[in-house]
Amino acid sequence: MTQHRIAVLAGDGIGPEVMAEAQKVVDAVAAQFEFGIDWHSYLVGGAAIDATGAPLPEATMSGCEAADAILFGSVGGPKWEGLPPNSQPERGSLLPLRKHFELFCNLRPAQIHPGLEGLSPLRADIAAKGMDLLVVRELTGDIYFGEPRGRHGEGEQEYGYDTMRYSRGEIRRIARLAFEAARKRRGKVCSVDKANVLQTSMLWREEVTTIAADYPDVELEHIYIDNAAMQMLRRASEFDVMLCGNLFGDILSDEAAMITGSMGLLPSASLNAAGFGMYEPAGGSAPDIAGQGIANPVAQILSASLMLRHSLNEIAAADAIDAAVSQALADGCLTNELTPAGQAGLSTAAMGDAIVARLSQGVK
Ligand SMILES: NC(=O)c1ccc[n+]([C@@H]2O[C@H](COP(=O)([O-])OP(=O)(O)OC[C@H]3O[C@@H](n4cnc5c(N)ncnc54)[C@H](O)[C@@H]3O)[C@@H](O)[C@H]2O)c1
Numbered sequence: 001m002t003q004h005r006i007a008v009l010a011g012d013g014i015g016p017e018v019m020a021e022a023q024k025v026v027d028a029v030a031a032q033f034e035f036g037i038d039w040h041s042y043l044v045g046g047a048a049i050d051a052t053g054a055p056l057p058e059a060t061m062s063g064c065e066a067a068d069a070i071l072f073g074s075v076g077g078p079k080w081e082g083l084p085p086n087s088q089p090e091r092g093s094l095l096p097l098r099k100h101f102e103l104f105c106n107l108r109p110a111q112i113h114p115g116l117e118g119l120s121p122l123r124a125d126i127a128a129k130g131m132d133l134l135v136v137r138e139l140t141g142d143i144y145f146g147e148p149r150g151r152h153g154e155g156e157q158e159y160g161y162d163t164m165r166y167s168r169g170e171i172r173r174i175a176r177l178a179f180e181a182a183r184k185r186r187g188k189v190c191s192v193d194k195a196n197v198l199q200t201s202m203l204w205r206e207e208v209t210t211i212a213a214d215y216p217d218v219e220l221e222h223i224y225i226d227n228a229a230m231q232m233l234r235r236a237s238e239f240d241v242m243l244c245g246n247l248f249g250d251i252l253s254d255e256a257a258m259i260t261g262s263m264g265l266l267p268s269a270s271l272n273a274a275g276f277g278m279y280e281p282a283g284g285s286a287p288d289i290a291g292q293g294i295a296n297p298v299a300q301i302l303s304a305s306l307m308l309r310h311s312l313n314e315i316a317a318a319d320a321i322d323a324a325v326s327q328a329l330a331d332g333c334l335t336n337e338l339t340p341a342g343q344a345g346l347s348t349a350a351m352g353d354a355i356v357a358r359l360s361q362g363v364k
Pocket residue numbers: 014018073074075076077078090094262263264265280281282283284285286287288289294295296297299337
């Protein structure tokens with residue numbers, strides 16, 4: 001029986017709550033499809049700071065190195081916001097993990113589930129047309145990592161600065177993946193930039209246009225980030241692959257998540273050139289609802305499904321999870337943030353159970 005070794009980094013806030021449900025669902029699907037999962041849990045983020053003083057302990061890094069894939073929850077929260085920047089959970093663990101494993105390609109699929117148009121905050125006639133898009137977000141460059149960065153001066157004169165920076169090579173490799181993804185979908189790439197202002201974006205647009213010549217079967221549209229944020233609300237159904245740099249992709253993926261109904265629905269895969277991946281919900285540790293057992297585990301569960309698909313080659317198992325999630329949602333199994341105001345939704349654990357219960361049904 002194939003055994004897969006997974007590094008589990010649950011992290012902070014709702015991270016451990018939704019991670020437990022993802023593990024429950026993966027264990028169930030593994031039994032069904034007869035493969036084994038060895039879970040190895042490691043400290044990360046605020047939880048690691050509290051236990052060891054560091055957001056990314058050596059044991060966590062070596063555990064990730066030894067694993068076939070990383071399943072990540074979320075890190076951060078008010079408790080650690082006062083720490084020096086590089087000691088904080090996000091800058092001290094999540095970004096270094098992405099950089100260390102060169103996880104430059106972040107895939108964030110966002111779908112209005114058929115039949116669940118009513119969950120979308122979009123106007124009904126627009127939501128009725130549906131949405132099925134894939135944000136392809138560059139994850140190891142841009143203003144997130146560009147140097148120099150820092151703070152300088154004192155008093156009124158003090159300023160902060162960051163560097164937005166992309167090389168042709170970095171643009172090329174993410175653009176190619178976006179065009180490849182579009183070929184397997186509806187054949188459209190919308191490249192997001194701010195080329196009317198930023199040098200980085202001018203280079204981005206130039207390079208994406210060059211790469212597009214190798215994909216004559218894929219339609220390319222360039223769009224400015226401000227217009228993209230607006231057009232997604234106006235004609236969500238028309239977008240297929242949205243190719244973005246790190247910062248713009250961060251912003252548009254939250255918007256895409258909310259168009260589907262909730263931050264708690266959007267999974268993501270962060271991949272390197274060798275196919276190694278870290279899988280994490282697009283949303284965060286949700287301090288406002290942490291500890292109450294009401295977070296939506298779907299984004300974490302679908303992230304686990306992406307892991308089965310992209311890193312572990314357990315395609316049938318991934319299909320089964322996706323089908324079970326869709327069925328549970330279609331059956332009206334909804335957590336609090338998706339239910340009409342005043343109505344209690346399912347708990348995190350009950351939502352996980354509802355998905356497990358549907359695993360063996362409806363799988364083609
Ligand atoms: N990958 C990560 O680890 C990651 C991602 C984003 C934010 N963060 C961190 O999380 C902390 C909180 O950030 P934020 O409030 O800006 O964003 P957030 O995504 O944690 O929360 C935004 C809103 O979405 C809701 N939400 C998010 N996930 C949900 C879920 N699964 N079910 C139901 N509702 C959900 C929250 O309750 C909140 O109202 C910060 O420290 C931030 O840096 C971490």
